[in-house]
Amino acid sequence: MPPATRAPRLPDRDAPARGADVTRDKLLQATHELLFEHTGSEPSVSEICTRAGVNVAMVSYCFGGKDRLLVALVERTTASVIAELQRLAALDLSPEDKLRRHIAGIVRNYVRYPYVNQLGERLQRRQDAAAAALTERFALPTLGFYRDLVAEGDRQGAFRATDPTLLFFSVIGMCEFVFTARSWLEGAFSQPVDDAFIERFVAHTADVVLHGIAA
Amino acid sequence: MPPATRAPRLPDRDAPARGADVTRDKLLQATHELLFEHTGSEPSVSEICTRAGVNVAMVSYCFGGKDRLLVALVERTTASVIAELQRLAALDLSPEDKLRRHIAGIVRNYVRYPYVNQLGERLQRRQDAAAAALTERFALPTLGFYRDLVAEGDRQGAFRATDPTLLFFSVIGMCEFVFTARSWLEGAFSQPVDDAFIERFVAHTADVVLHGIAA
Numbered sequence: 001m002p003p004a005t006r007a008p009r010l011p012d013r014d015a016p017a018r019g020a021d022v023t024r025d026k027l028l029q030a031t032h033e034l035l036f037e038h039t040g041s042e043p044s045v046s047e048i049c050t051r052a053g054v055n056v057a058m059v060s061y062c063f064g065g066k067d068r069l070l071v072a073l074v075e076r077t078t079a080s081v082i083a084e085l086q087r088l089a090a091l092d093l094s095p096e097d098k099l100r101r102h103i104a105g106i107v108r109n110y111v112r113y114p115y116v117n118q119l120g121e122r123l124q125r126r127q128d129a130a131a132a133a134l135t136e137r138f139a140l141p142t143l144g145f146y147r148d149l150v151a152e153g154d155r156q157g158a159f160r161a162t163d164p165t166l167l168f169f170s171v172i173g174m175c176e177f178v179f180t181a182r183s184w185l186e187g188a189f190s191q192p193v194d195d196a197f198i199e200r201f202v203a204h205t206a207d208v209v210l211h212g213i214a215a
Numbered sequence: 216m217p218p219a220t221r222a223p224r225l226p227d228r229d230a231p232a233r234g235a236d237v238t239r240d241k242l243l244q245a246t247h248e249l250l251f252e253h254t255g256s257e258p259s260v261s262e263i264c265t266r267a268g269v270n271v272a273m274v275s276y277c278f279g280g281k282d283r284l285l286v287a288l289v290e291r292t293t294a295s296v297i298a299e300l301q302r303l304a305a306l307d308l309s310p311e312d313k314l315r316r317h318i319a320g321i322v323r324n325y326v327r328y329p330y331v332n333q334l335g336e337r338l339q340r341r342q343d344a345a346a347a348a349l350t351e352r353f354a355l356p357t358l359g360f361y362r363d364l365v366a367e368g369d370r371q372g373a374f375r376a377t378d379p380t381l382l383f384f385s386v387i388g389m390c391e392f393v394f395t396a397r398s399w400l401e402g403a404f405s406q407p408v409d410d411a412f413i414e415r416f417v418a419h420t421a422d423v424v425l426h427g428i429a430a
Contacts, residue, residue: 039340117396118333124398125254132402139403160426165404166419173392174385180395181332181384183339187347188354189380204381211375212427 007036008112010073011080024062026052028073032113035073039182040115042070067123071130074120077113078138084109085145095153099171100206102145106175107202114179117172143168153213162213170212174205222251223327225288226295239277241267243288247328250288254397255330257285282338286345289335292328293353299324300360310368314386315421317360321390322417329394332387358383368428377428385427389420 010025010032017025030052034043045066049056063069088101109116120138123131146164153159178185178193178201185191225240225247232240245267249258260281264271278284303316324331335353338346361379368374393400393408393416400406 041340121395121398124402125256132398135399136403139399143404163415163419165400165406166416167423169392169396169400169416170389170420170423172396173390174388176392176395177384177388180336180391181387183336183347184350184354185380185384187339188351189358191380200378201381201384204378205385208382208385208424208427211429212423214426 007033010076013076014079020062023052023054023058024072026054027059027062027069028076031069031073032077035115035119036113040118042119067126068130070119070123071134074116074123074131074134077109077116078120078134081105081109082138082141085142089145089148095149095156095158096210098149099210102149103171103175103206103209104202106172107178107198107205110175110179111198114182117176118180150213157215159213160215167209167213171205171209174208222248225291228291229294235277238267238269238273239287241269242274242277242284243291246284246288247292250330250334251328255333257334282341283345285334285338286349289331289338289346289349292324292331293335293349296320296324297353297356300357304360304363310364310371310373311425313364314425317364318386318390318421318424319417321387322393322413322420325390325394326413329397332391333395365428372430374428375430382424382428386420386424389423 010029013021013025027048030048031043034047034051035041043051045059046056048066048069049058052058059066059069063072084105085102088098088105091098093101120131120135124135143165146168150159150162150164150167154161182193185193185197191197225244228236228240242263245263246258249262249266250256258266260274261271263281263284264273267273274281274284278287299320300317303313303320306313308316335346335350339350358380361383365374365377365379365382369376397408400408400412406412
């Protein structure tokens, strides 16, 4: 399945690049591009280094191995998603508007990083402690966002009683599936996943969720 | 992540077993158990044959290779899911009741075959024509079920205008995510995926969807 567009740039690092950081960033961007282009299939160390234009020893030198590089990639993308969520939480908006914007944001992030959740899951199954810590670093603040949202919607009489964990899973599941089962859409249903489709998908998902939990 | 329960038996073949069918069934059941126990990681040919108690040449003899064996496994599980869907479609029930039962059925099938969608996707990415045909054999009748359901709900004034393809993706996505992100639930959220949780999850999902598309 060819990608709809080229892989976007990764978010920038938080601090200015120093020493080996430039090579690290090249390796992260190369891995991101290969995962994006090959819908999640993990590239080899040699493919990553060829794409990055660096010596094949650099993955080991900069990260201590491919799994550590993959964890660093999940970390980079996750940090930007959490920062976005925190900015949204701080806005003075109704719970409905926050949820609608949140859904659009999740879908936008799956367009950018369609491989990231499943990569995190695979790393965790390899018993990687850093990956497990990362899951917590993503999952716990996101669950906190849902808890606050449901509590506020309940206080305002806008939402019916809803379990925030289950709502979290419903929303992420709906948003993720359009990317995990993209070959169903593009193959069996002849539905290209283009900008117009993404817009329609976001509106549909927000409508189902907001009607689904309205008081 | 240890499985909550042992892998269930695969559905029986449609026709009586003949010749090499007994060995084929042993290999399919062994592969199903290993995929179930290792949350989707693909077992090697030698692991499969050891579990099945057959000679290692049998995968090639019975199926013509591991990918063909995996396709046959997806085929076996998919056929039983489609048969279940067709029985449900034929029942004299309201669209709401059909959708509620359908959601419970999907979740039940993910409990039985948590690996099957992602396995089908991977096989298709390997450019496997048989896997692509299989996706169509699953996706098209399921989409037909959603089209009929939405049309009937619309005729009865029960549902608001809803795109059946998007509704299909919403429902399957919600149901699947609880299994693809099971380590989030069991790890970060300390929520065991047991029978009580599954029951609560089915009720929540059906409520969100039915309120979500109600007229």
